[in-house]
Amino acid sequence: MFLASWIAAILAAAARFAKSHPERRAVNREGDGYMRLWLGRYSVKIAEPMSEGTIVYDRPAGEETRGSDGRELLSVTDLHVQFETSGGVVRAVEGLSLRVRRGEIVAVVGESGSGKSVTALSIMRLLPRHTARIPSGRIVFDGKSLLDLDDEGMREIRGRDVSMIFQEPMTSLNPILTIGLQITEPLQIHLGMDDGAARARAVELMRLVGIPDAERRLTQYPHQFSGGMRQRVMIAIGLACNPKLIIADEPTTALDVTIQAQILELMRDLSRRLDIALIIITHNLGIVARYADRVVVMYAARRVEEGPAEAIFHRPRHPYTMGLLRSVPRLDRPRGEKLETIEGLPPNLAHAPPGCRFAPRCPHAIAACVSEPPLVATDTGGLSACWRADEIAAGKIAWPAAGAAAPAVTPDRGAPLLAVRGLTKHFAVRSGLRGVRGLVRAVEDVSFDVHAGETVGLVGESGCGKTTVGRLILRLEDPTAGEVRLDGEDLVTASAAELTAMRRRVQVIFQDPYSSLNPRMTVGQIVGEPLSVYRIEPNAAAVRERVARLLGQVGLRPELAGRYPHQLSGGQRQRVGIARALAMEPRFIVCDEAVSALDVSIQGQIINLLEELQRSYDLAYLFIAHDLAVVRHIASRVVVMYLGRVMEIADRDAIYREPLHPYTRLLLDAAPVPDPTVEKARAPRLIQGELPSALAPPAGCVFHTRCPMADADCRAAVPALREVRPGHLAACIKV
């Protein structure tokens, strides 16, 4: 039986292959010069000719929007989800209820492991069959009880009425099937379209989501698309059958901030115009503020607060939400204070404590908190699961202010500790079967200084060369040209012995604390290793003592020395990485995306730690990151890179208050701030284009393909980095 279906599948594939281009069904059925996209009863008119990013919509006259009736589309009631694991039963979701009205945008926020994805997968009934169990709960979608449907009934709903967009665009598309097939698949399965009709609709969908040259790209494969383009394809697939609900699980987390803005603006736009309800799962509070109507906050498998976006951000009624909002570094508030944080860690869901899950970290915990607080209505029209919600509403409780503001660092402007001059790195690459050789210009003529006790931030989108700069400074990579001077000595020409000596003064903290720690060594061995290798401490006992002191300095209990990395949380691992770097008593530390992989509450703890250590030991940091708000908080000077080149260098306040370079302005503009009032007043973001390939960077100003101010002059020559104002350098001919 199976063999027969297998052979049939092969024959069908062969037949499809043999059929040459099917007759294209006329796209324009109306004859009014517009290209129309039909989604059920609605048609969307797309201006012709299409220019990228401009979409004109049109709804049949007399048709009221579905969202306006406020009818309920999805209701999840008291959902419980459990996983059987070797470490016991993990209760990933407990008693969650969630309501989504037609056309509404609901955001689900919470830290990693709080059960957001599991909730989404439960609605889709896509949980792993072998390990997951839903012991109780009800999910009603559009009048149908999803948990009671048989597999076939559920399949008919998936992709037809509910679509899902996943976090990782690079792995969510099938690598060996064409984009065209992947988009037309749901059209043929759910709507029974023939090849020609499905193809025509696929082209329209691709135009709708802003993929240029759609016709040709239909026959291409996922690896020929960039991450942002793949996510657009995923959205096109999600939209294909005009669903009533789209669930987007971290749709832009893997993307750069400018691409993130493009994708989210598009999704919000489509949701509004086509009246599609949207559940956005994210940990980025800026995204929530900009796009959500209503917010659900999850903590440790439970819903702890819910309410309209405005209320959640301006009048939170749960201590966790309050803490979360206070611990994000922000672009829209004056900076200079120590970051407020939520101390401690979220509980292990296999052995969660009874009572309020947040109690161990809550600064307002009282005796009553040992029993579980019910979700009660708040004064702001939402729900909160806190015994003291009323007191918070009455203004009796506020999140405790952080310790004293950090004294402004006044780096001495004498000789720099680290001077980078004309640093250049080209990688020769062979690509593909033909062995075409190319030159990736990863870093091109980069110069900047870092003074003792100062933090320099290095920001830019993925692939702009920031990590390579860090590696060149550490001499993990040999530069093609240029020099790196530490205390006046050139690291590039240094001998092996000199380099070893210098390595002690320059240390590094990596992004992914897990992969950078040897899994077979204990924490004590990891931190102690450089001490014995470089014979800094005379004997094993001295090393142990020193390790204990180092762990204390980074806020870890000394008994952790006996644990292995997999037994630590992400934040703890990052602290181990810092302790290892500190062991050498360095003067300079390269922090490569040191806090990017951490949750907001943990991120704040690590940033504060780095700042404290800087003050105590007069450390200098090169802080490489893509999050502009984090960089603004920690850095005193900022270097902005794009496609291997420096675009702008300035003091922090200057660059954030008055960015000169169009690229910096674009970056700052693209990042939404966690304030719904500000965000909702802001005009739609119009960001064009994608990051060009580093193999073939644009001639002249590398930014001209995306620059709103670009003209012919910009293409003529590479603009030099020049001092526009004292201490403020920019590489643009228009400033």
Added chain:
Amino acid sequence: MLRYTVSRILLVIPTLIGVAILVFFMLRVVPGDVVEVKLRGDGGNVSQETIEQERRRLGLDKPLLAQFGDWMVGVATLDLGTSMWTDRPVIEEIGLRLELSLQVAIMATIVAVLIALPLGTLAALFRDTWIDYVVRLLSIGGLAIPSFWFGMLIMLTLLQLFGWLPPITFTPLYVDPMANLAQLVWPALAVGYRYAAVVARMIRSSLLEVMSEDYIRTARAKGVFEKLVVSRHALRNALLPTITVIGLEFAFLIGGLVVTEQVFNLNGIGKLFVQSVSRNDFTLIQGMVMLIALFYVLVNLAVDLLYAALDPRIRYR
């Protein structure tokens, strides 16, 4: 794609030259040659004179490099020389057996793929159910039971139950298909079982891996029929690593069926190999090694080309 193919084909030449050098000199490192085996093998009393004469006739008295040169010139002009034992052309000796060996290898491959593909797939789809256990048991059996022993079982069964044994003389397929199949189906089954076991395990594990990929979740989220999820989205990806295994096994079968050929009394390449090694028939050994090396290289090439045809990431980079 074309340039890739051409450059891959050109790469075959240095590989073969390397093989030629290795086999030629390694054969001569070991003391003894065909003449001694032939004339003194049975303890016969032959004068040194006769031996020298025979050596001269076969060119074994020339300096090594000269012999190698002669041979290489021959190889380049597709003349592999004559067997030192039978004095018949090497090509002819091999040609006689190649047809049979090739046919057994092809039939075993067909048997293996036909068995392994559905079983491996079912095992993966019904992981940890009785279906999976049965398939896994069968494939462990296939790996544990030597092919020749399984072959003997087949022969015994045929003899005991039907009082019949397959024919011993080889009839080409185009002469009498029935007679040909009656002889070769059994060894193909015997070898195919082990082969199927290897391939089924490979399919099972790579399908399990593919089924947990993100894009399978995407396909399900689109509402694709589960059957289509497996056949269109998962199997095609899972077959990629399996093709390599099939190719390597196939190349192995051409020369590696020594014992099985013995069991079924087949006059194949494996048997010829053993014979020529025991006779120190240098030219024949060299010719066969070259042939088998060529097979490996060509199968590898075919696997790579198939890979490129199935996997667009390789095709269009």
